[in-house]
Amino acid sequence: MTADDNDRHKTKMAKKKAARDKIMSSKTQEKGLIIVHTGKGKGKSSAAFGMVFRCIAHQMPCAVVQFIKGGMKTGERDLITQHFPDQCKFFTMGEGFTWETQDKERDIKMAQEAWKLAKSLILDNNIRLILLDEINIALRYGYLDINEVVRFLEDEKPEDLHVVLTGRNAHEKLIEAADLVTEMTLVKHPFRSGVKAQAGIEF
Secondary structure, eight states: OOOHHHHHHHHHHHHHHEEEEEEOOOHOOOOOOOOESSSSOOHHHHHHHHHHHHHHHHOEEEEEESSSSSSSOHHHHHHHHHHOTEEEEEEOOSSSSSHHOOOOHHHHHHHHEEEEHHHHHHOOOOSSSSEEEHHHHHHHHHOOHHHHHHHHHHSSSSSTOEEEEEEEEEEOHHHHHHHHEEEOOSSGGGGGGTTOOOOTTTT
């Protein structure tokens, strides 16, 4: 790189930094967010657990309620329950996906019990982030009332609490109520090539 190239680069980056600093200076508000991870692509729960671990690192108490996933051994649950039980409450309330349980009445009952627990945790002023893992699936199948869930989040959620809701096919009303929505897009997945779910990647 010549001296002229370097000078042009510095000038360009200085302008970009000034513009960026101006934008950042206007962002002064802090609030608890309603965050939705949805879409057909992999990574919805994985990204949400990344936020859980960030909270743990910042000494921010958090909680996880799993609506669908059952007793299957997972790395994230083992790590949290074994090493951070005082910083993150972890509840696995589901018994597996609906095609595995094949008992709609029981699935509805479990989902409603999970939501009842989630509401009590949301109202716990000590908790700063709560992950409602796969709740979108329970909402999609009508196991929970979307209007009641949205109303509770909008009216009852403490101002400084972050709530993360994951799962495919997020309801339009939930998306509208959310502050942050990310859709994971499936481009390619090894499962389609005959590769099974693997430790460290899927669980």
